[in-house]
Amino acid sequence: MLDWITNTITAFNYWGIALLMFLENIIPPIPSELIMPLAGFTVTQGKLVFWGVVVAGTVGSLLGALPWYYVSRRLGENRLKQWIDQYGKWLKLNSEDINKSQDWFMKYGAAVVLFGRLIPGIRTFISVPAGLQKMPFIEFIGYSLIGSLCWNLLLTYAGFVLGQNYGLVEKFLGPVAAVVLVGLALFFIVWVVQRKRQ
Template sequence: MSSYMSLTIYLAELATTIISKLGLPGIFFLMTLESALIPIPSEAIMVFAGFLVSKGEINFLDAVLAGTMGNYAGSAILYFLGKKYGAPMLLRYGKYIFISKKHIEEAEKFFQKNGKLAVFTGRMLPAVRTVISLPAGIAKMDFKTFTIYTILGSIPWNMALTYIGIVLGQNWHLILQYSTLIDSAAIIALIVLIAYFYISKKHEVNLFSSQNSQRAIYDKSGSESHDK
């Protein structure tokens, strides 16, 4: 077992202990750390929260809200760090929290390519979701817009993980074995969603252009008839 996996399992166990003792505040606290680049797996946090929901100890929506607000708090910290210090800080210290130069470059490219939507979609992508707030801060993205997109992007991910925890029940810990599979499924689902919106938007544009062309032809023919 690699040192990374050993640390992940240790942090996952620590997370469950904290949530068991603190409940919703524990979820908020841990998700804040996760979004601030402390390598605590959100899969363990929110799936264990789902397990507690299945036992009736906490409410589903409360768990999702606590996780989402934690995501936002941690992301806001990274946003302001990126805005003030830029990428050099993360390049220098990222290695201590398993964030490589490649992760940073992927997040920056993703943000540059997708702009504001990168903050929304990036919250649902492995590796990218934990660092996407930094390029947003470096680019000095409007903070109100950043807030909206971060919260909206965090909700689906947290709802999905919490629901998985409800379904797995006592076997919630299996999530650690299949986290890579879940990340892959999230990427595929996101690609399908983006493709759907792109095709729908393109169809709307084509329909609008077609209607305008027909209107122009009608107006022209009407004008010619009037001249005669």
């Protein structure tokens, strides 16, 4: 996997980063936790420009978020689950993943699209409940843009700082994901309290 990612970035530069991040949002096993830090490392070698890497990764992420959003919106929950149960094994998906993403969306609302982009394992699936709940497209793109930009900026900077040790980024993502989850829980609690006061 690492060799393929490295070769793609080396051969296609920014286009390769955008392509990999597009695929990462559609096919879960391709990890952005390797793509963007590796791209950040290439910046230290003078082969790419930092902000070019971030923009390429973010454009790829946004484009990759759209297929699941549109498919879920068009098919609806029952047909989507039938399709996933039949073909999802190729994408490492099952209907339980759809249920989990639905629960997250129902519990935390539209903001989960923003925070979901920062959490490994959820990032790929967060487009599904947004599509199923027919979240307005502009709102979906706005939240996805902010979340993807923050995530890609963090990973690129980590790869830039760590240099050849960019592989260590994955080890530090556990605490980052925990902080995001706690922040999301606090956001939900504050929201509930404000609603009750009203």
